[in-house]
Amino acid sequence: MIIFFSFVFLSIFLVSPYAFGKPVVSLNDMNFHLSRAYESYFQINNGNIFHLIPDINTKTFGSFGLPINSFYPLYMMLPFVFIHLLIHSAYASYLIFLVIIYIAIFSSMYIASYKITKSKIAGIFSAVIYGCCPWITYDMFEGRDFGENLAFIVIPICLYGLYQIMVGNYKKWYILSFAMALLVLTHIVTFTLFLFFILISCGFLIINKNNEGLLRLKYLLIAGITAFGLSIFDIITLFQNYKSLGSISIHIFQLSQYTNNFSDMLTNRFGIIEPIILILSFIYWKKLNSFTKYLVLVTLAFVFISSNQFPWDVFQNYLKFLQCPWRFSTLINLLVAFIAGQLIKNFKIKTKYLLLIGTILVSVSSVLTLNMQFKHNPTANNSIYINKENFEKIESSSNVIDYIPENDGSNVTDLLFAHSIPKSNSKKQITQRNWKTSYNRIEYTINNKNKDTNINLPNIYYPGYHALVNNKEVPISVDKHHLISIPIKHGINKITLIYKKTLLTLIGILISLLTFISLITYIIKKNHFSNTNN
CATH class of the missing domain: 2.60.220 (Chondroitinase Ac; Chain A, domain 3)
Structure with missing residues (x-):
């Protein structure tokens, strides 16, 4: 509980600069995601709690019936809706929601690292490096992409589930299933990136001479099929809408213009601690297990892929849905935080505490510095100062018309x-x-x-x-x-x-429900059988 309340205090502290002075809001991603949540808020405010998940937007996004939730599920935004229903102030609800996201980011990374290393210090070390990395700070307070912010909570659990299949207890494959299904319902681009990471991770089983390689691949496949079954109710609706329209319009960027350069890597992406961790990983290379060594190399590959040295123009037509290659920074920071947890196990207890304290001081100072910069210079990403009284009006008024027929x-x-x-x-x-x-x-x-x-x-x-x-x-x-x-x-x-x-959507809901019930039944029976044997 002490660790959890420490994360609560740290989260409040990191968000606190935005509690004073005029609010800084984004008219792009933040506006889009909060408008999604406000559709639910307005519907419930009209008197019916069962209108929590509208199928079409009739109060936001122009009110012409755009089915945003079928393209971008609302579920992970619901905490904001519930907070706002309890608290009159829209801006206060937003700040509390940010605090909750931060707490969940720290906690999920801590749990993943602690479960793997069996070390609380390693868990805290990983959580601080991950939650305070410049990329998450940038995306939380400058990019304000709530879909991606919420995905930061889920991917540490995805990594923990993948680790179990690759080198741990592969019979816990269902952890990856649950996490990947949740990622589908949170942020489809981050899901795609992590799926790409899973495919690359399969190379470890191929090059690592292990008799269990095929068995672990089998469980990875089972986890994937189960994740598909859990999330098919959303995937099938997305598919039928896409098929009906032929193609959909989404905002497309020139990939090569949204990559990391050297200055980005040391400021808004990785900071100082992340390169140090990678250098230390080579110094202590012999003490790392084979999978962690593999992930160090994968991390370096992702650094190259996210940079302006990678020929993104060649892949523009095939990967344009990624929008920004710098999104690979999500995986890079996740893996660096994981590697850091593995590294700190090799130090003496006194050194561990010194490293932990130093990391906390540097990381928190970095976040606060970036926050003050974003707050006092709201020029990027179409951000502006507003009065708190206008927060709800502005942040529920997105006129984004993505997901309509392309070229129309x-x-x-x-x-x-x-x-x-x-x-x-x-x-x-x-x-x-x-x-x-x-x-x-x-x-x-x-x-x-x-x-x-x-x-x-x-x-x-x-x-x-x-x-x-x-x-x-x-x-x-x-x-x-x-x-x-x-x-x-x-x-x-x-x-x-x-x-x-539609009938197809209802069939998808039924399949997802049956998959969920079957999986829960399997876990209960498995645990009961394990306890009986013990």
């Missing part, structure tokens, strides 16, 4: 945000009386002065949408811009769009 953005954006059927059907004599939204529902009332006709709605079609005209369901067709097209009658038409989970 310029043609339909104005229509989507106008919520106007007359604008979507400018050549027809239609007047609109009202427009309103509620949970998974969008309603229009129009007067059609034409004969019976088909009209386009200012809403993009995704599988799951149903249309009712005057309380009777009508067939939906899709125009060339993927706008919903429906038949209407002459005169007054009350149009209702309702989103319902």
